[in-house]
Amino acid sequence: xxxxxxxxxxxxxxxKYIQPLLASARSYFVPHTPVVFSDTDDIGCGxxxxxxxxxEPWPGPTIHxxxxxxxxxxxxxxxxxxQYIDVDMLFVDKVGEEIFSxxxxxxxxxxxxxxxxxxxxxxxxxxxxSFSTLNQYFCGGFIGGETESFLRMARExxxxxxxxxxxxxxxxWNDESHQNKYLYYHPPAKILDPSYCYPEGAGSHYLDKWxxxxxxxxPKILALTK
Numbered sequence: 373x374x375x376x377x378x379x380x381x382x383x384x385x386x387x388k389y390i391q392p393l394l395a396s397a398r399s400y401f402v403p404h405t406p407v408v409f410s411d412t413d414d415i416g417c418g419x420x421x422x423x424x425x426x427x428e429p430w431p432g433p434t435i436h437x438x439x440x441x442x443x444x445x446x447x448x449x450x451x452x453x454x455q456y457i458d459v460d461m462l463f464v465d466k467v468g469e470e471i472f473s474x475x476x477x478x479x480x481x482x483x484x485x486x487x488x489x490x491x492x493x494x495x496x497x498x499x500x501x502s503f504s505t506l507n508q509y510f511c512g513g514f515i516g517g518e519t520e521s522f523l524r525m526a527r528e529x530x531x532x533x534x535x536x537x538x539x540x541x542x543x544x545w546n547d548e549s550h551q552n553k554y555l556y557y558h559p560p561a562k563i564l565d566p567s568y569c570y571p572e573g574a575g576s577h578y579l580d581k582w583x584x585x586x587x588x589x590x591p592k593i594l595a596l597t598k
Contacts, residue, residue, distance in 0.1 A: 380437055393457070461569070
């Protein structure tokens, strides 16, 4: 299976995370091709990004991430599976084919397991989920899928973001809000536990929630404290 690991790193603050992430992926992730989008021509170790993109003021880099992937869709369509990961994360244990599915594989947000989380509630936003919605809440930092399923999600989220911007609206948690709206109406084919987005130094705030949910995640991917 040909797998692409998608990474976006713009702004000097995030450049330093690129090489540690890529090194950890080589050690612990399935055989893959790193696909890095950055605003620098030098991402370390003599490497260049796959695509140079401009740095935008926050929240541009995150809310437009799916637009970025669509710009590269002709290249990405050669892969069987696309996996996105935030650049400020680290693989710390084996992550294998258990994450693959025939659709989208999404990771439960470590702070909201068995909870509805904090979706966008404003009706003016395309990301809106009503207060009566019985949704699960997924994080934006580790999400992937079979290529066509992932790119279909990218198209719908990009369209929703464009519509919000046309009306001067930014969803409460940017692309994560739109992602959660999409996954409510198009449920993920596989749900991953917080092992795949394990907060660095996770304390009782997380551990108590997980215990109450009947799960005991072990770190596979750390979400680093910045």
